[in-house]
Amino acid sequence: MLSMLSLSMLFVSLLSGCGFKDMDKRFIVKAVGIDKTNDQDNPLRVSLKLAIPSSQIKPGQTNTFQIVSDDAPTITEAVRHLKSKVDKELDFSQSKIIIFGKKLAEERLNNETIDWFLRKREIQGMTFMALGDPSAEQIIKIKPKSERLPGDSLFLSFDQEGTESSFIVTEYLFDFHRRLSEKGLDPYLPVIRPLNDMYLIDQVAVFDKEKVKDILNPEETRVFNELSKKISKFEIETRTDTVQFALSVSKFGYTYTIDDSKTTSPVLSMHMKMRGQAAESSQSFNYSKWSLYEQEAEKEAASRYEKVLMKLQSIGVDPLGLGLRYRATRHNSEKEWEQWLALYPLLRFHIEVNINLLGSGGIK
Known part of the structure; x- marks a missing residue:
């Protein structure tokens, strides 16, 4: 009985000495x-x-x-x-x-x-x-x-x-x-x-x-977010002499490869796929020109991605991890890092975008 009482008193004293605060x-x-x-x-x-x-x-x-x-x-x-x-x-x-x-x-x-x-x-x-x-x-x-x-x-x-x-x-x-x-x-x-x-x-x-x-800037930030996080909900505006509309993207993804076979002119080839429908348009959509709308949107999208990639390259930073991908697909110890430092300023970007326009949106 005495030992149990001693243990209880010891336990209480330990609790009172701890750093817990209400x-x-x-x-x-x-x-x-x-x-x-x-x-x-x-x-x-x-x-x-x-x-x-x-x-x-x-x-x-x-x-x-x-x-x-x-x-x-x-x-x-x-x-x-x-x-x-x-x-x-x-x-x-x-x-x-x-x-x-x-x-x-x-x-x-x-x-x-x-x-x-x-x-x-x-x-x-x-x-x-x-x-x-x-x-x-x-x-x-x-x-x-x-x-x-x-x-x-x-x-x-x-x-x-x-x-x-x-x-x-x-x-x-x-x-x-x-x-x-x-x-x-x-x-x-x-x-x-x-x-x-x-x-x-x-x-x-x-x-x-x-x-x-x-x-x-805000537009470059939006493109950066698409590339870095592969977000699936965003809008692309297409403005040409033939068509003007905004595409609401619901699905987006891309893959890319880096070809360094020619060290003086390395190429990053990026293939993108996206699906969506028209969110806003200054004209009625003609289904006979559906492929034309997709082609114009593809050109506009490729241009906006290429501009941001080239800007990051000109600044000399790589937040998208292109260099990390390059190192991961080569096996030359520290040499691939030195190679990447020499290649990155020379890298040319080839962007190919495939857009599947699902519809012209609901008109009430």
């Missing part, structure tokens, strides 16, 4: 923003979006949050000092998005910058990543009227649970980390811009292994 003694960190400052001693500004729980959420009323920021030489030091500005423990287990400021990304964004997030056990590899323009702090301060929970608008946008847009590119922490070190696969991040009390996400920033090289 939810009412925690601040849930929903988003993290990292910016560059002009202070050489404290070059990083860390901003946290803290959710303030409410007993009930009324229709049309957004949940409240608190923003805390601190400047420090490292993220670790900033978070440690931020704890002195709040009355509860910071809980990062529900952090779903990390935003880096544009100024920081243009100067340096590498494995050293994201090291803290990789080592923090509470932060998941599936955490979304993005670039904030002009700064990460300004982005996380936005409070959309439609948002019921802090950061909810961004989460719904990126995981496609809410809106489904061909302009929105999604990137995760684990994938960004892999791209920073993988040969033949460069990083990218979606760009979030403020638009009054809303977010605008229709651009993507492409990186080398250290910093931003360029930001694609």
Whole structure:
């Protein structure tokens, strides 16, 4: 009986000594923003979006949050000092998005910058990543009227649970980390811009292994999303002297090969297949000219893909992983990487698109 009592007392003492804290003694960190400052001693500004729980959420009323920021030489030091500005423990287990400021990304964004997030056990590899323009702090301060929970608008946008847009590119922490070190696969991040009390996400920033090289415009971003994610729902506009219409694509896929038999003029041949129907047209569709409509749309589609591929080539980045594919299909150890570095600037793109126009849409 005495031994059982001793064991019970020991168990209770162990529980009282553990680090567990009740939810009412925690601040849930929903988003993290990292910016560059002009202070050489404290070059990083860390901003946290803290959710303030409410007993009930009324229709049309957004949940409240608190923003805390601190400047420090490292993220670790900033978070440690931020704890002195709040009355509860910071809980990062529900952090779903990390935003880096544009100024920081243009100067340096590498494995050293994201090291803290990789080592923090509470932060998941599936955490979304993005670039904030002009700064990460300004982005996380936005409070959309439609948002019921802090950061909810961004989460719904990126995981496609809410809106489904061909302009929105999604990137995760684990994938960004892999791209920073993988040969033949460069990083990218979606760009979030403020638009009054809303977010605008229709651009993507492409990186080398250290910093931003360029930001694609919305149309280029949409094409990049189609190529990188092979999304199946998007629109292609065809405007020629003979026909003008928008094609709503419902199925899309492609394959490609790289021919380096002629080292002075290597060729990437890409074959695409897509199906869809007319979403909008300035004229009536004539079934006798059905093949003409498909041919015109194929030319337009091939041109838009070729332009984006050539732009990425001119910038000197490879976020689509063409170099990784080249390395995987050759077996010359490190030589294939050196070969790819020499071939990529010379690569010519041959795009062949096959479009199956299913119908002209419903006219009521």
